[in-house]
Amino acid sequence: MLETIYKELILDHYRKPRNKLSMAEPTVVVSMRNPLCGDEVELMLAIDGDRIIDARFGGQGCSISQASVSMMTESLMGRTLDEALELESKFLALMRGEEEPKRDRALGDLRALEGVSKLPVRIKCALLGWNALDEAIKAHRRSEEGLMGKRLEFEDLTSIPEGFDPAEHKEDLPS
Ligand code: ZN
Numbered sequence: 531m532l533e534t535i536y537k538e539l540i541l542d543h544y545r546k547p548r549n550k551l552s553m554a555e556p557t558v559v560v561s562m563r564n565p566l567c568g569d570e571v572e573l574m575l576a577i578d579g580d581r582i583i584d585a586r587f588g589g590q591g592c593s594i595s596q597a598s599v600s601m602m603t604e605s606l607m608g609r610t611l612d613e614a615l616e617l618e619s620k621f622l623a624l625m626r627g628e629e630e631p632k633r634d635r636a637l638g639d640l641r642a643l644e645g646v647s648k649l650p651v652r653i654k655c656a657l658l659g660w661n662a663l664d665e666a667i668k669a670h671r672r673s674e675e676g677l678m679g680k681r682l683e684f685e686d687l688t689s690i691p692e693g694f695d696p697a698e699h700k701e702d703l704p705s
Pocket of ligand 1: 567569699
């Protein structure tokens with residue numbers, strides 16, 4: 531039952547992504563691409579002081595990568611950068627299959643992705659947007675006067691998961 535609800539929630543975010551919009555004056559823009567499977571995420575953050583006041587994204591890819599970043603932008607609104615990093619560590623724990631984050635309301639819809647922890651080859655898809663968030667916060671903190679409008683590009687070149695089949699990855703796109 532819960533599994534069905536979670537699956538519907540993932541497809542809902544994939545088909546009707548939240549905050550998939552451009553942003554006129556982002557503080558930082560990070561684009562992250564997985565060259566292996568072709569998933570792409572462009573994350574735009576508006577940061578005021580130490581707080582994320584707006585989070586939007588662009589991109590394309592499989593349902594898991596796009597639903598994860600859609601859910602992530604919803605969860606980031608109004609959070610401080612430290613709170614955003616805390617959320618990231620909770621999501622990483624969820625992807626490691628830990629029990630506590632499954633019950634953590636702070637994760638909101640993101641809890642629907644708990645099943646991905648059992649699919650090692652798809653965890654990278656779920657983490658793509660979070661890797662972009664991590665780079666965005668690092669870049670923002672590195673820069674003294676902010677990175678107004680500058681677009682930073684990254685490729686996810688971490689190890690290819692064993693058993694990964696790009697053809698299968700594409701086929702999981704819901705029709
Ligand atoms: Zn993917």
